[in-house]
Every structure is written in structure tokens, then in C-alpha cells.
Amino acid sequence: MRSELVFGAMTQVPNRLLLVKLASKATRMLHRPNSRIQETMNDVFERFSHANPRTCGPGADNVQMLHRAA
Numbered sequence: 074m075r076s077e078l079v080f081g082a083m084t085q086v087p088n089r090l091l092l093v094k095l096a097s098k099a100t101r102m103l104h105r106p107n108s109r110i111q112e113t114m115n116d117v118f119e120r121f122s123h124a125n126p127r128t129c130g131p132g133a134d135n136v137q138m139l140h141r142a143a
Contacts, residue, residue: 075111075114075115075118078115078118078119078122079092079118081118081119081121081122082096082118082121082122084122085121085122085124085125085126086121086125086126092121095121095126096114096117096118096121099117099120099121099126100113100114100117103116103117
């Protein structure tokens with residue numbers, strides 16, 4: 074379920090608003106045409122639960138991009 078993925082991602086990004094901002098940016102960048110947006114979001118939350126999507130900078134504009142494997 075997506076709620077489990079969100080709670081897993083919150084271990085890396087404890088601020089909910091920052092998590093939403095980062096997830097929306099990553100979803101827009103990783104989404105492919107002719108695929109479901111829900112699957113892309115699930116993929117983003119899965120990646121966030123395993124890796125820290127933030128860089129060392131204090132701002133949310135510095136996002137380390139997680140590239141999708143081909």
C-alpha cells in the first residue's frame with residue numbers, strides 16, 4: 074500500500090511538507106508517457122525509503138536526482 078511506502082520514506086525525510094515537495098518534483102521528472110502516475114509515485118516513495126533524496130544543503134531546491142534504471 075502507498076501508506077506503507079510513505080511511512081518508509083519518512084524515515085529519510087521527517088518533514089511531511091518537504092517530502093511532498095520532493096516527491097512531486099521526482100514524480101514529474103521520472104514519469105514516462107503511457108504509464109500510470111500512481112506507479113511512478115510508488116516508485117518514487119520506494120526509492121526515498123532506501124536513499125536520502127536530500128543533499129547536504131539546507132534548501133529543498135537542492136535535490137539529488139534518483140535516475141530510473143532502463
